[in-house]
Amino acid sequence: MTAQSASSVKVIIDVMLKAEILDPQGQAIANALPRMGFSLSPISTRQGKRFELTFDHEPTDLEISEIKKAAETLLANPVIEIFEIRMER
Numbered sequence: 001m002t003a004q005s006a007s008s009v010k011v012i013i014d015v016m017l018k019a020e021i022l023d024p025q026g027q028a029i030a031n032a033l034p035r036m037g038f039s040l041s042p043i044s045t046r047q048g049k050r051f052e053l054t055f056d057h058e059p060t061d062l063e064i065s066e067i068k069k070a071a072e073t074l075l076a077n078p079v080i081e082i083f084e085i086r087m088e089r
Contacts, residue, residue: 010087012050014083014084015082018080026047
């Protein structure tokens, strides 16, 4: 694990199944919670993926465009998934 510089910028891409797509893994998690002693009762449990890209500079408009293109074609399946891109400084 490498240390991040004070000026690093992390681009985070969260990928989730669309709301209308069944999520058997999320359902398995929901079913396991009470069996494992958790007193949680969420009305929905969904499982997703998170990708982090760390830069030593503020991403340019071109880089942001490339990140969006990568999310659309490589990181998410647009037929069944949605994604959200955000930055952390």
